[in-house]
Amino acid sequence: MTHTHRRIAGACLTALLVVAWSAGNHVTAQTGASTTPTRIILGWAGSPATSQAVTWRTAAAIATPQAQVALAVASPDLAKTATTVAAHSTMVDLYPSGTVYHHVARLEGLRPATRYLYRVGDGKTWSEWLAFVTASDQPAPFRFIYIGDAQNGLADVFPRTIRAAYAQAPDARLVVDAGDLLAEGYDDRLWEEWTRAFGFVAGSVPNLPVPGNHDEHRAPESSDAKKVLAVSSLWNAHFSLPTNGPADLGSLAGQFYFLDYQGVRFICLDVNPFANEDYVEAERAHVQASVVAWLRLALANNPNRWTIVVQHQPLYDVSKDRDYPEMRAALGALYDEFHVDLVLQGHDHAYARSFKLNAGRRVGDTEPGTVYMLSVSGSKMYAVTERQEGRMAKIIEGIQLYQVVTVEEGRLSVDSFGADDGRVDSFQIARAVGTR
């Protein structure tokens, strides 16, 4: 409460000063909108070994958006050794009203496996200095955090999940977010809650999100009769993501991409076109065909030891009596053919983890196959209605969770925790005999 009051008081003081200055200089009334950076989120510009991207918001336009980056040292004189990188600004209209400015700086030419500090601003008003670590340019062990749907409870019970995950794995190199970040993707008030929940973690650990169905919700007064396969403009305002998706789906940037990180290929897929029926059919069919062709190439031309797919709707549902046979036929066949190791999903508002499966059937631990998981981090819970007998090794209802995945040369280890930090599931995946 005290913190909130202080912020409000500061904003009012700024507005008053601007009005006073304006009156004295016969300048048209100013809004008092702030140039202070908010919502600082790390993403990607290119190779994670040599680049990093960062996005942030200001309420007011800024003339010279920029970032400064320096090798991490204990001296406070960071600006002396920092390199300044010009950023790019975009004006974003908000729902239900208002205009803000999002900025993206692409930090390139960085050293692999190196800790940096950075700040963002306009050359006068700056953020604090935040840290990140670049990836090694070789396969090497690392950990990452995976969360399922936040969606609800963003301002009350979700923040503790993020803090618990970060406390459990402060060395996590990225956060994989399996979609439905918000209940209504168009609503900036919910983005405010989501970014507050992440706090400095979003500026310290890069985010790899995929859109869920809620992330593509239209505003209530939208004239679209059918669903439109596109995220809200707020998605790409907040996230800087790889731009290596299907070449003919350029308008859907930020919805399909892959990232190679220290021996893992993360393939991030918007599977809404495979799961929902009420799109314009021609668009849906076109997107499906493009994604399948692109996915085949991303799986076939993959030099990494491990392959992890991130998607929202699960191939094997456990709740709400949902079933996506079209998605299983199109995507599951490719996961089987190319030995995808792990598929990280959400949507069912429960926790489920399969045995290693091939063509939908359980296989031995040393045989080629895929483990499918779904999880939930927010407050909405569904009852499990489909046990997937013979497929699921673990099902849990009614708790918020986060997962820590440890990548090593010979195995993937997954530890699933309740939001109270109790470990509720733990398993390992070894490379199958005869596979890469």
Ligand SMILES: [Fe+2]
């Ligand atoms: Fe969902």
